[in-house]
Amino acid sequence: MRNLILTGGIGHPFADATPALEGVLAEAGVVSTVTDDIEGGLQALGQGGFDLLTVYALRWRMLGSEKYAPHRERWAFSPSQDGRERLSRFVTGGGGLLGLHTALICFDDWPEWKDLLGGAWVWGRSAHPPRGSVTLVPTAQRHPLTAGLSPFALTDEAYGDFDLAADVEPLATVAPEGGKAWPALWAREVGRGRAVADTLGHDRAALEHPQHRQILTRAALWACRRPF
Template sequence: MIRNLILTGGIGHPFADAAPALDGVLAGAGIRSTVTEDIEGGLEELDRGGFDLVTVYALRWRMLGSEKYAPHRDAWAFSLSPDGRERLTRFVTGGGGLLGLHTALVCFDDWPGWADLLGAAWVWGRSGHPPLGPVTLRPTDAPHPITDGLPAFTVIDEAYRDLDLAPDVVPLATVEAGEGGAWPALWAREVGRGRAVTDTIGHDRATLEHPVHQQILTRAALWAARRL
């Protein structure tokens, strides 16, 4: 049994419905998840041991720079504590697995070490996405057990573009939205003694439960946890 900690919650996305769906998808591969919106409290659980994987499927950042976030700041604005940063870094670099899903790239925006773990960062003023609509995830020619043999597929989602990618990122899939081009959307990396996978789509339950995306998610979790 693989034990997974899912950190979730935030605005603009149906996490309350989608996070349990993610739990169900991973359960089909023998992965037992603890789901929580308490980011700090969840990471404290890592000190007790027993977890093989941490999944960040949340939208938690400082919410600075635009007054449109003002109504949500009291409930959702967030800066990960030094202890939380240390716990997450120690877990991954010490041999644990990390799965960063969709909005994970926006999280923890005042912590450069988060980009070091994920392999990319959202850059305010440069990164973005077209409006929610049809996007196609297309595996690249890079061989990897997460994507080997899988076809392209189309879902209603957000195609993240113009991220700040680490030099060692090798895209395993790209995402396309209409005529807007294609951008790296899935990659897997060794981080210290651990493994990290980043998947930039996953807006809602429908995307998570698409049959091909389910295979990507379960393979990604198994690979990050060194079971694939």
Template sequence: MSPRRWPSWHPGRPPMSMACSCPSMAASRSACSASCRAAATRAEAMRALVLSGGIAHPFAETSAAMAGILADAGLGAEIAPAGPGLDRLDENWDLVVINALAFTMTQSEKYAPLRAAHAFSISPDRRAALRDHLAGGGGLLGLHAAAICFDDWPEWGDILGARWIWGRSGHPSPDYLEVTPLSGHGLTEGLRRFRVWDELYCDLALAGDARVLATARCREQTRPQPVLTAREGPGRVVWSGLGHDMTSFATPAHRMLLTRAIHWVLRLI
């Protein structure tokens, strides 16, 4: 067997800790910290609701981490299960964050034992609540598996900006990803390429008006895949493909990216 060949940027081993070793991050933090502090000050009266829960991901831990990032960004944050949380969208939230895997689980019989406890179908009333939130100027930030959510709602991919397509989309095993923010947009201004241990979603369908703001690749998928999209409207929307587990959320570069996404969605940058 020939030796394993790694891309030049790949460290060739699993992470030994949750600390980020990316050499570019000190410069990125310096470039972004002033604008982030100013945005956090303006966000102090704003509120966010994190919709959480589902299978195959440590959502309790990552939603708590997301609430901490929101607090650092200046917002008050609450966490709620995805279903009941959707019934609270009339409480005038400035931002709704979806950190969940809420889907019908009808795509494969491997989900059959889990359906009774975890299958989710989004009702017409809850769909209308999300539409109304955005139409009223509220922001939406979808994380990672949000692209798989609400699979019985055809409009969801166009709202979020990205959608998992069963039979086409997939992901390699978690690995180091090389994430490349793209220039020319306020959300990614000053951000640099970084590494994060995460799960890379591949071959998703993007909304026609979704702007790709970052791509990523890994050892098994060297073709860059979109991992950050943004949509403009009465309410702004961002989808981030990152965030499979706590290793990802503990990476400073990823936390900075999420902070910038929060502030952009809320029109603070």
């Protein structure tokens, strides 16, 4: 299986975590190409040869707060119309999509991104507590992604108060200690393709947590319609 990982952005150790993600997916037979050139990556995606697209990036327009001003030139991003069409065609045409953690925040001026992934960050409403101990609780034992999994705790960054597509049925929830539980994992059919969203994965340790890496490898295989 060939995978394209789109990565890069601020506030997260992508340079360290993305190679870890690449290694975890390799356990499932996934060979990844990694780039932080999102537009160039989408162009390559449209040329064919990929089974899976993984978005593990924090790339949005960076409007509003001036705290983003020093980063806008390097990291602010809005996908071109061509890039949007390539990504949409890939997924709806039968490709797999895996959106991790910050993928919810990406492409904030493209409503169809929520339709593809199944969820999106809402500026001014969505939030997360400081990174710390969180517990992931499977809620759908019959789905292949969560079958046989028990609740587990890890150190990570939980996301909440984001928008979900109307057809999303969460497979797991995540909650900080003493906090409200929010959807953390879902999987859905999108046209002829499949999409999985996983809101965990701030850093290498979170990606390499034993139970989480099991979810990640299952997600890649399920999205690509491969047995496991």
